[in-house]
Amino acid sequence: MNKNIERVLLTEEEIGAEVKKAAAWLDERFAGKDTVPLVVSVLKGSVIFFCDLVRAMQTPVQMDFMTVTSYGNSSESSGLPKIVMDLAASAQGRDVVLVEDIVDSGHTLMKMKALIEGRGAKSFTVVTLLDKPSRRKVPIAADYSCFEIENEFIVGYGLDYAQQYRNIPYIGVLKREVYEK
Numbered sequence: 001m002n003k004n005i006e007r008v009l010l011t012e013e014e015i016g017a018e019v020k021k022a023a024a025w026l027d028e029r030f031a032g033k034d035t036v037p038l039v040v041s042v043l044k045g046s047v048i049f050f051c052d053l054v055r056a057m058q059t060p061v062q063m064d065f066m067t068v069t070s071y072g073n074s075s076e077s078s079g080l081p082k083i084v085m086d087l088a089a090s091a092q093g094r095d096v097v098l099v100e101d102i103v104d105s106g107h108t109l110m111k112m113k114a115l116i117e118g119r120g121a122k123s124f125t126v127v128t129l130l131d132k133p134s135r136r137k138v139p140i141a142a143d144y145s146c147f148e149i150e151n152e153f154i155v156g157y158g159l160d161y162a163q164q165y166r167n168i169p170y171i172g173v174l175k176r177e178v179y180e181k
């Protein structure tokens, strides 16, 4: 285990099982519809989840990417998510599925929803790996979340602290001394 991880919160196996369920939920949602959803990874945190999720889906999809950041190297949301890189595709008339690693304050999701709907998307569906409802600052929720978690400082499977730990294959609780020094 990484020396800066205090304990494993979610193992690779636990995550894998929930990713399959999320993919099945999306397949069900688009079953029988003559549509190719535009599945969007909100970079960078969701990239690992996104890759596993789309590969577990049966529905034909198009993939796109958007880089949004609001935390920088801080553990508190700035409340003002910044779009660093926009979608390549148009959202106009599309069934957009937004893939997030975590919904925390909700600011990022609120901004993305307004943006994508404002561009004329036909539908907007949000799938998140993790949800921290106790941290919500704005009233918004994902349509599907794999795990509801307590307010712990977690990293791995895409989630970072100061841009590190994203490639750890499980989700672990970061040792307090790492982010309090």
Ligand code: PRP
Residues within 6 Å of the ligand: 042, 043, 044, 045, 046, 068, 069, 070, 071, 072, 077, 081, 100, 101, 102, 103, 104, 105, 106, 107, 108, 109, 159, 160
């Ligand atoms: C994280 C995470 C979500 C967002 C959730 O992104 O990936 O997009 O924060 O937090 P919120 O609900 O409080 O808005 P971050 O800004 O850390 O960028 P990253 O994805 O590159 O790590």
